[in-house]
Amino acid sequence: MATDTKTEPTDSDKLKQTNPDYDPNIVIETQNLTKIYKDFWGRPKVRALNALDLEIRKGEIFGLLGPNGSGKSTTIKLLLGLLFPTKGRALVFGQEATEVTKNERIGYLPEESYLYKYLTAEETLDFYGRLFDMPAKRRKERAAELIEQVGLGHAKRRQLKEYSKGMTRRIGLASALVNDPDLVLLDEPTSGLDPLGTREMKDMIIKLRDQGKTVVMCSHLLADVQDVCDRIAILYQGDLKELGRVDDLLKVTEETQVRAKGISPEAEAEIRQVIAKHGGETLSIENPKSTLEDLFLGIVRDSQNRPGIRSAGVSDKSKSKSK
Amino acid sequence: MNVDTQTLTSFPDWLASNSLLFLIVVVAAIIVSVVFGFLVAAFRHGPFEGFYVLAQVVGQAVPDFLKSSPRRIWAIGMLAVKEALRRKVVLATFAIFALTLLFGGWFMNSNSEKPDRIYVNFVMFGTQLLVLMMGMLISSFSLPDDIKNKTIYTIVTKPVRATEIVIGRLLGFGLLSTALLALMGVLSFIFVSRGLEHTHQIVGQTQTLAAFVPVSGEFSSLDKKRISENAILEAQTNRQNGHSHRLEVLVDIRKPSDPQPSNTSNIVNERVLDDGTTEYQMIVCSATAGHTHRVFVEGQGESAKITLGPPVGFFRARNPIYSDSLQFYDREGEPKTKGINVGNENKRRSYIGGGNPRQETSLAKVQFNFSSFYETRFPNLQKGDDGEQVLPLEMDIAVFRSFKDDVEKRVTAGIQFESVPNNEAGNRFVSDMLDFETNEFTIQTLPISRKLVGKVFAPDGTLVEQGQYDLFDDFAKNGQLKLTLKCRDYNQYLGVAQPDVYFRPSDAPYAWNFFKGYVGIWCQMIIVIAIGVALSTSLSAPITMLGTIVIIVLGFFSSFVQELASPNNIGGGPIESLIRVVTQQNMTSDLDTNAFITIVKNADFGISYLLYGLSFLAPDFSKFNFSNELSAGYSVSNSRLLIALSLTLVFSFGFTLLGYFSLKTREIAK
Numbered sequence: 005m006a007t008d009t010k011t012e013p014t015d016s017d018k019l020k021q022t023n024p025d026y027d028p029n030i031v032i033e034t035q036n037l038t039k040i041y042k043d044f045w046g047r048p049k050v051r052a053l054n055a056l057d058l059e060i061r062k063g064e065i066f067g068l069l070g071p072n073g074s075g076k077s078t079t080i081k082l083l084l085g086l087l088f089p090t091k092g093r094a095l096v097f098g099q100e101a102t103e104v105t106k107n108e109r110i111g112y113l114p115e116e117s118y119l120y121k122y123l124t125a126e127e128t129l130d131f132y133g134r135l136f137d138m139p140a141k142r143r144k145e146r147a148a149e150l151i152e153q154v155g156l157g158h159a160k161r162r163q164l165k166e167y168s169k170g171m172t173r174r175i176g177l178a179s180a181l182v183n184d185p186d187l188v189l190l191d192e193p194t195s196g197l198d199p200l201g202t203r204e205m206k207d208m209i210i211k212l213r214d215q216g217k218t219v220v221m222c223s224h225l226l227a228d229v230q231d232v233c234d235r236i237a238i239l240y241q242g243d244l245k246e247l248g249r250v251d252d253l254l255k256v257t258e259e260t261q262v263r264a265k266g267i268s269p270e271a272e273a274e275i276r277q278v279i280a281k282h283g284g285e286t287l288s289i290e291n292p293k294s295t296l297e298d299l300f301l302g303i304v305r306d307s308q309n310r311p312g313i314r315s316a317g318v319s320d321k322s323k324s325k326s327k
Numbered sequence: 328m329n330v331d332t333q334t335l336t337s338f339p340d341w342l343a344s345n346s347l348l349f350l351i352v353v354v355a356a357i358i359v360s361v362v363f364g365f366l367v368a369a370f371r372h373g374p375f376e377g378f379y380v381l382a383q384v385v386g387q388a389v390p391d392f393l394k395s396s397p398r399r400i401w402a403i404g405m406l407a408v409k410e411a412l413r414r415k416v417v418l419a420t421f422a423i424f425a426l427t428l429l430f431g432g433w434f435m436n437s438n439s440e441k442p443d444r445i446y447v448n449f450v451m452f453g454t455q456l457l458v459l460m461m462g463m464l465i466s467s468f469s470l471p472d473d474i475k476n477k478t479i480y481t482i483v484t485k486p487v488r489a490t491e492i493v494i495g496r497l498l499g500f501g502l503l504s505t506a507l508l509a510l511m512g513v514l515s516f517i518f519v520s521r522g523l524e525h526t527h528q529i530v531g532q533t534q535t536l537a538a539f540v541p542v543s544g545e546f547s548s549l550d551k552k553r554i555s556e557n558a559i560l561e562a563q564t565n566r567q568n569g570h571s572h573r574l575e576v577l578v579d580i581r582k583p584s585d586p587q588p589s590n591t592s593n594i595v596n597e598r599v600l601d602d603g604t605t606e607y608q609m610i611v612c613s614a615t616a617g618h619t620h621r622v623f624v625e626g627q628g629e630s631a632k633i634t635l636g637p638p639v640g641f642f643r644a645r646n647p648i649y650s651d652s653l654q655f656y657d658r659e660g661e662p663k664t665k666g667i668n669v670g671n672e673n674k675r676r677s678y679i680g681g682g683n684p685r686q687e688t689s690l691a692k693v694q695f696n697f698s699s700f701y702e703t704r705f706p707n708l709q710k711g712d713d714g715e716q717v718l719p720l721e722m723d724i725a726v727f728r729s730f731k732d733d734v735e736k737r738v739t740a741g742i743q744f745e746s747v748p749n750n751e752a753g754n755r756f757v758s759d760m761l762d763f764e765t766n767e768f769t770i771q772t773l774p775i776s777r778k779l780v781g782k783v784f785a786p787d788g789t790l791v792e793q794g795q796y797d798l799f800d801d802f803a804k805n806g807q808l809k810l811t812l813k814c815r816d817y818n819q820y821l822g823v824a825q826p827d828v829y830f831r832p833s834d835a836p837y838a839w840n841f842f843k844g845y846v847g848i849w850c851q852m853i854i855v856i857a858i859g860v861a862l863s864t865s866l867s868a869p870i871t872m873l874g875t876i877v878i879i880v881l882g883f884f885s886s887f888v889q890e891l892a893s894p895n896n897i898g899g900g901p902i903e904s905l906i907r908v909v910t911q912q913n914m915t916s917d918l919d920t921n922a923f924i925t926i927v928k929n930a931d932f933g934i935s936y937l938l939y940g941l942s943f944l945a946p947d948f949s950k951f952n953f954s955n956e957l958s959a960g961y962s963v964s965n966s967r968l969l970i971a972l973s974l975t976l977v978f979s980f981g982f983t984l985l986g987y988f989s990l991k992t993r994e995i996a997k
Contacts, residue, residue: 086996134402135485
């Protein structure tokens with residue numbers, strides 16, 4: 005958005021002055037972020053998130069993974085200011101998460117599309133455009149642009165209650181992008197989409213990253229996360245279990261894989277000996293990868309066996325499994 | 328009389344006397360909110376962190392209000408309108424209203440003494456009930472449903488402030504309800520004015536003078552009294568809207584020096600007599616069911632065609648000039664704040680006696696003091712029969728008879744005017760006593776001639792001169808005038824309150840008055856919506872509705888609640904009353920004086936004050952209810968309108984503030 009790019013540097017400058025620790029490259033920062041749900045009498049009921057320390061950098065696609073009840077949605081809600089932290093802080097663009105002005109640069113696609121069903125696609129985008137204080141002309145342009153982008157041109161004047169789940173998802177995404185946000189939070193972005201729609205969504209996410217935006221997504225569809233995410237965090241029962249680059253996390257460092265071709269069985273046996281002794285024409289020697297699914301399930305099992313400890317030996321497990 | 332004393336309060340007076348109370352309430356509300364807010368925050372976060380959280384919330388309130396974007400407020404408001412329309416509550420409300428109007432006419436008694444009052448009360452009460460219910464429903468369900476459906480997530484994750492969510496909703500629902508109320512108002516006006524629209528025809532073969540018969544006796548076949556003693560012919564109309572009228576041909580003889588009759592449309596015969604005087608024969612229509620009709624005559628003599636016009640006398644909006652204060656004097660002439668108590672006759676009125684045969688010179692009287700009584704306030708003075716201008720003085724006086732006497736004879740009262748000299752050295756104008764028969768249960772008009780016969784007294788009480796003096800130029804030269812009312816019959820009493828005696832210089836247009844009446848309903852509706860929106864920020868829809876109903880009920884009965892919570896009630900406060908109930912002691916017997924009772928009494932005192940204070944949280948809805956004025960035919964004073972609008976503003980702002988803080992401090996997600 006033209007106006008946003010104009011105001012962005014001034015916002016950052018302002019924040020630098022008021023918050024000396026503010027680093028414009030860090031979009032999201034949580035410090036000891038904890039959320040405990042309490043009952044009516046104020047007694048702790050559920051510890052939904054426990055001392056989360058996280059830094060999400062500008063321009064990356066960050067995935068939040070975890071089984072149901074692991075604290076993914078709680079983290080997103082804390083980052084959006086929908087929940088207040090029990091302890092710790094959540095900073096978005098260097099501002100407290102409860103500060104409304106930060107929302108000017110955020111786009112959010114909820115888990116299910118909580119939209120006003122009696123509005124049409126055009127009215128929906130116009131309404132959200134108004135909430136960003138966009139002038140009428142700009143709203144109209146932006147709505148037309150986004151409807152085209154998400155492929156809903158044929159249904160733009162139909163009420164959302166007539167939409168299929170996939171169409172609702174698309175209009176949800178369009179409304180999350182209405183302000184051309186710098187940070188996009190996506191909760192289960194591919195849920196309800198057909199394989200083609202899933203592909204388009206993933207392409208869109210990568211395109212957003214290429215435009216310099218930061219994307220944070222949480223998903224149960226591990227293949228999707230593996231396809232698009234640069235870094236992931238795995239949560240289990242409110243604890244951060246794993247954090248790092250997808251490539252690094254999936255690498256099995258203790259193993260070496262040799263790939264060769266055009267070798268007879270006799271030769272193969274010989275090569276084995278020779279490699280064991282001297283080495284031959286090596287076609288490929290690399291670190292093999294397990295699947296994200298293996299990693300994820302490994303962490304969950306490990307956490308069930310040893311609660312409260314950050315998963316360390318995951319790679320060992322995947323190593324033995326990949327053999 | 329139907330207009331109560333609050334109609335006399337002028338806006339500046341009200342503002343002056345209520346500003347302090349308002350300030351106290353605001354300061355008390357701030358203190359209570361801060362303490363309560365701190366307790367909640369301390370409970371959640373601990374005392375130090377709690378203080379920080381509270382300071383942060385309070386600190387953000389000012390920028391949140393100042394930086395609210397009109398575009399966002401408008402967007403949320405319009406969404407609220409669409410949502411409310413989708414719920415069909417508005418449509419249902421309108422459908423019920425339309426049905427009521429369609430069939431309501433069947434059940435109205437247009438034959439009553441004041442059918443316009445029945446019609447006006449019906450539409451006003453119906454509209455009020457329906458729009459208040461609708462306002463409560465649309466405002467109570469909106470936000471809780473948004474939170475339940477999580478659609479609110481898509482709003483609060485945009486740069487939308489809590490102020491914008493609350494004000495936007497108030498604006499949206501307010502606009503929608505205003506549009507509906509306006510429509511209902513227009514339809515009500517048409518219903519009321521068309522509902523009583525009718526005319527009559529003369530019973531007989533022709534619609535001419537031939538249908539008239541000579542007058543016989545005091546009563547006609549309709550068993551109604553004759554309109555005038557000068558009547559020579561009479562006829563009657565057909566029944567229409569449940570009533571009929573009596574028509575009479577009157578004879579009016581005027582000298583050449585006399586003014587011509589002001590109305591010529593009803594003259595059926597006109598001839599010059601031998602002595603030079605002119606005889607006019609005119610047809611008049613009797614007043615029945617609160618109205619009369621203008622009579623139109625086409626042509627002259629026997630064959631003149633006679634028609635009756637539309638009803639005259641319904642839907643007045645009297646614009647009275649009330650006195651500024653009231654002073655009672657007892658039999659000895661001593662000033663008193665109240666007159667005689669004649670029992671539980673009327674709570675508003677106080678009574679003055681007419682003396683008795685043993686004490687013939689009763690000095691009991693009531694004095695109405697007018698200030699700013701200037702001629703400019705009477706722009707359209709009519710001329711009386713003597714050619715002098717007359718001021719219409721209207722009265723609604725209650726009569727209390729301490730013995731039956733001749734029940735056919737009405738109790739006589741007398742009025743007298745007196746000037747108020749600027750200083751002690753000034754002479755005093757005192758008019759002669761004008762006696763008249765009181766007419767209980769009706770508003771009687773007494774034309775006061777501008778030229779009054781009276782006397783001028785020097786400050787020491789000696790008579791300076793006597794003669795005819797001008798009411799404006801002599802009596803009320805400085806704008807001040809005293810009007811004294813006395814009862815002139817022994818052993819009978821007259822009851823008055825301040826709004827019961829007034830001058831009626833002009834009437835306001837009825838449509839304008841009707842509009843003002845609906846502004847009163849509008850005020851109530853806006854407050855109800857503000858309450859609904861405020862409560863719905865933290866409560867679920869059914870609880871919000873319940874809370875709104877409680878506040879509305881408190882508002883409608885606020886004076887009763889305040890009376891109930893008054894610490895000086897006979898029988899004590901709630902705990903003491905309970906003790907009396909349990910121990911079967913009556914309200915007036917003294918309780919034992921011991922430590923327990925002392926504690927109980929002190930506790931009751933505290934509870935009473937708390938309840939008394941809480942009763943101010945609900946707006947006094949009687950301040951917004953103008954249907955009494957409207958149905959009784961009085962113009963709603965601008966002061967009352969301003970008071971209602973100010974109260975609406977204050978309460979709406981107060982509840983908006985409550986809604987803001989409650990939304991700001993709650994977690995939207997669960």
